[in-house]
Amino acid sequence: MLKENISLKTLTSFQIGGLARYFWPAEGAIDIKSAIEWAKGKGLPFFILAGGSNLLVADQGFEGLIIKLQTTNYKLQTNIVHCQAGVKLSDLVKLSLDQGLSGLEWASGIPQATVGGAIWGNAGAFGRNMASVVSEVEVMEAQNAKRKVKSYQNKECGFAYKDSIFKQNKNLIILSADLVLEKKNKQEVKEEVKKVLQYRKDHHPSQPSAGSVFQNIKDKKIISSRPEFAVFQERKEIPAGWLIEQCGLKGKTIGGAQISTKHTNFIVNTGKAQASDVKQLISSAKQAVWQKFAITLEEEIQYLGF
Numbered sequence: 001m002l003k004e005n006i007s008l009k010t011l012t013s014f015q016i017g018g019l020a021r022y023f024w025p026a027e028g029a030i031d032i033k034s035a036i037e038w039a040k041g042k043g044l045p046f047f048i049l050a051g052g053s054n055l056l057v058a059d060q061g062f063e064g065l066i067i068k069l070q071t072t073n074y075k076l077q078t079n080i081v082h083c084q085a086g087v088k089l090s091d092l093v094k095l096s097l098d099q100g101l102s103g104l105e106w107a108s109g110i111p112q113a114t115v116g117g118a119i120w121g122n123a124g125a126f127g128r129n130m131a132s133v134v135s136e137v138e139v140m141e142a143q144n145a146k147r148k149v150k151s152y153q154n155k156e157c158g159f160a161y162k163d164s165i166f167k168q169n170k171n172l173i174i175l176s177a178d179l180v181l182e183k184k185n186k187q188e189v190k191e192e193v194k195k196v197l198q199y200r201k202d203h204h205p206s207q208p209s210a211g212s213v214f215q216n217i218k219d220k221k222i223i224s225s226r227p228e229f230a231v232f233q234e235r236k237e238i239p240a241g242w243l244i245e246q247c248g249l250k251g252k253t254i255g256g257a258q259i260s261t262k263h264t265n266f267i268v269n270t271g272k273a274q275a276s277d278v279k280q281l282i283s284s285a286k287q288a289v290w291q292k293f294a295i296t297l298e299e300e301i302q303y304l305g306f
């Protein structure tokens with residue numbers, strides 16, 4: 001149950017980070033409730049860790065309790081998947097391939113991401129996202145003395161670009177969700193998954209990373225503010241990677257961290273990167289983009305222990 005001084009390095013896709021002072025693997029709602037109560041009793045902060053694929057953990061680690069979600073059950077009923085928050089999206093992609101279900105093809109090739117983490121940040125790609133498949137989310141209210149469990153319908157989830165009500169309110173812990181997929185020809189699903197995997201292979205680096213570091217720029221005013229942004233009018237977003245590349249930072253290396261030469265919105269761990277190396281690269285990119293374009297880049301990745 002409760003463990004101490006567990007390395008978070010191997011539990012993040014960056015493969016970076018120090019120790020969790022306390023660590024509680026949680027296999028269900030009862031475990032999560034007990035873990036929260038233990039942390040509150042000790043006056044310690046707690047943090048929900050799922051797949052760790054969107055996370056930079058500080059080199060000095062986290063002086064609180066990590067609640068590691070290990071809730072991996074799901075059940076398919078016709079085209080609705082009832083799944084616990086810790087189910088991997090990659091398992092649901094496999095299920096989709098087996099059953100001829102569409103809606104999660106975009107998630108192919110992100111091995112660690114979980115349903116809960118993806119709902120939290122409304123993960124998505126290629127014009128699809130979690131908001132388009134979620135019908136209902138079951139949540140535990142950590143602040144509530146009884147740790148009340150409540151359901152949120154899709155419209156109540158506050159889904160927006162890389163955002164949700166769960167990201168805004170850190171006291172809401174996602175326990176499970178119902179995802180509605182579309183019945184499709186198996187071959188069509190297979191073709192789509194193949195396309196996504198090929199795209200990721202061609203455009204994404206293979207070294208450890210946390211995916212895109214920054215959010216793309218969606219602000220219409222900014223997109224129409226300069227002639228060089230005109231090429232992005234139709235796409236309705238300026239890729240953060242393009243801005244970073246224009247600043248000449250492609251391949252910039254600090255310690256063991258590098259702004260990827262394959263995709264400039266990825267920072268990769270070339271082997272022995274420290275969180276401080278990644279943090280410095282993030283600061284350099286933000287500073288350079290601000291100086292050249294007067295645009296503030298916002299992180300998509302989350303920080304822990306800084």
Ligand SMILES: Cc1cc2nc3c(=O)[nH]c(=O)nc-3n(C[C@H](O)[C@H](O)[C@H](O)COP(=O)(O)OP(=O)(O)OC[C@H]3O[C@@H](n4cnc5c(N)ncnc54)[C@H](O)[C@@H]3O)c2cc1C
Pocket residue numbers: 013047048049050051052053054055069085106109110112113114115116117118119120121122123124125166172173174175204209210211212302
């Ligand atoms: C190679 C690669 C490719 C990627 N491609 C994409 C992509 O195409 N599109 C995209 O959107 N993202 C992408 N990502 C980023 C990442 O996979 C997603 O953001 C993913 O949804 C994060 O899920 P996770 O389970 O790993 O969450 P974690 O990284 O563990 O957690 C992220 C945040 O969510 C919170 N959280 C997690 N689960 C819960 C829960 N049950 N209740 C409450 N809070 C919770 C955590 O506390 C944390 O703040 C990629 C990452 C990698 C490494």
